Amino acid sequence: MEVLKNIDLSGLxxxxxxATAQYFAAFDRLEDLKALTKEFVDxxxxxxxxxxxxxxxxxxxxxxxxxxIGGIKEVDEGGNDVRITAGAGxxxxxxxxxxxxRNLGGMENLSLIPGNAGAAPMQNIGAYGVExxxxxxxxxxxxxxxxxxxTFKKDECNFGYRESVFKNELKNQFVILNITCRxxxxxxxxxxxYGTIEKKLEEMGVAEISVKAVSDAVIAIRQSKLPDPSIIGxxxxxxxxxxxxxxxxxxxxxxxxxxxxxxxxxGMKIPAAWLIEQCGFKGLRRGxxxxxxxxxxxxxxxxxxxxxxxxxxxxxxxxxxxxxxxxRLTREVNVY
Ligand code: FAD
Ligand code: NAP
Numbered sequence: 366m367e368v369l370k371n372i373d374l375s376g377l378x379x380x381x382x383x384a385t386a387q388y389f390a391a392f393d394r395l396e397d398l399k400a401l402t403k404e405f406v407d408x409x410x411x412x413x414x415x416x417x418x419x420x421x422x423x424x425x426x427x428x429x430x431x432x433x434i435g436g437i438k439e440v441d442e443g444g445n446d447v448r449i450t451a452g453a454g455x456x457x458x459x460x461x462x463x464x465x466x467r468n469l470g471g472m473e474n475l476s477l478i479p480g481n482a483g484a485a486p487m488q489n490i491g492a493y494g495v496e497x498x499x500x501x502x503x504x505x506x507x508x509x510x511x512x513x514x515x516t517f518k519k520d521e522c523n524f525g526y527r528e529s530v531f532k533n534e535l536k537n538q539f540v541i542l543n544i545t546c547r548x549x550x551x552x553x554x555x556x557x558x559y560g561t562i563e564k565k566l567e568e569m570g571v572a573e574i575s576v577k578a579v580s581d582a583v584i585a586i587r588q589s590k591l592p593d594p595s596i597i598g599x600x601x602x603x604x605x606x607x608x609x610x611x612x613x614x615x616x617x618x619x620x621x622x623x624x625x626x627x628x629x630x631x632g633m634k635i636p637a638a639w640l641i642e643q644c645g646f647k648g649l650r651r652g653x654x655x656x657x658x659x660x661x662x663x664x665x666x667x668x669x670x671x672x673x674x675x676x677x678x679x680x681x682x683x684x685x686x687x688x689x690x691x692x693r694l695t696r697e698v699n700v701y
Contacts (some may be wrong), residue, residue, distance in 0.1 A: 366390060366397045374425065377416045379479060381598035382672045384421035386411075386429035393433040393454060395507065395514070395542060401430060402509050410509055411701065412540050414481035415456065418488065418600055420700050422672035432483050434542060437463050442547070448502060450545040453483020457490070465580045470552030471500040473580040474559070477587045479594065479601070483541040487531050488697065489524040493583060494559035498524035500546040506539035514542065527605050527697050555579050561586055592657050598666030599657065603679055604637045604694040617690065637694055638662040644685045654678040676700060
């Protein structure tokens, strides 16, 4: 295990922005990670997975630890339940495909999300009405400063909408080593009511819905709509969808009768993409930064945008939406 100096991170974040790590080490074993955290005990450490939910706005001063712990294990729990444990460095989509190819149900709606399994609990990744919390059992994580390994059960992770304890109270304290999920063998219940999944299944001529068919539909929708980061830099949805209180929603709805909205336990969710589009940002390009032409919630780097350029463009969106609708968007992407 080698500690490298002055490493360019532009190929290691999906925005493709330039940033340099003063020190950089990749690890694929717990022992190596422990040795690194001891050696750099007085420094601040940054954990990097697939780099698909991070915006670097400056160089990373201390050590960047690149998690490459691999391996997928399967344990039959009896009945229809199967426990799958994946190393934090396994690509999330590879894990989903491992399950889809074995007809294990639960993760199919989460197909084609970039990044690694270890980062998935960080923001409780979600798409098409499913979140990792729906299949999550537990994870193991190393405390960076104290060096012990702790198991976090689902109810200790405080999962919320694109939130977890690791993004909040325990931010930068633990490195997630592996995650365990529970899937269903040969399932018969599928979540296809969200977005255009049902329509896509029809278009695909699917007679019998299966784990594979839902996964294929999700992949096809995503490929038709979302920019591929290997072609154009982005980190997926830049903002979260706001949830507003019902009294405020009623006022907004009177002013904007066409506004899409989805009831939530704690109020009404309004798609941030709609708010951004109404403010004229859809497809808008300023220098090398812009809002994607089919999904304005995705901010893109057309080439040489810096992290600062992207951050200030996002601030302009926040201010404009706030001025027009009285809703303050919050960023989903982690800003460093
Ligand atoms: P990174 O970007 O490397 O890290 C993200 C954060 O997690 C950082 O703060 C990092 O320090 C921390 N971290 C990473 N690994 C660990 C670890 N092992 N232990 C502790 N901390 C860690 N997200 C969704 O929820 N739903 C989607 O549908 C979705 N679609 C996307 C589509 C595109 C095209 C893109 C580019 C992104 C999308 N995302 C989506 C966002 C992103 O893919 C996910 O949030 C993903 O889980 C990030 O994983 P990563 O390994 O790339 O994390
Ligand atoms: P979409 O289907 O065009 O829908 C627009 C928004 O409306 C979504 O953000 C979604 O909220 C909400 N929505 C749609 N149908 C809904 C329903 N039946 N009930 C409640 N809310 C509903 O969205 P999209 O951009 O193509 O994305 C599809 C899915 O992939 C979404 O779940 C989205 O979150 C996910 N995705 C996430 C990222 C990311 O980086 N986080 C990137 C791309 C796609 P939710 O976002 O809350 O689901």
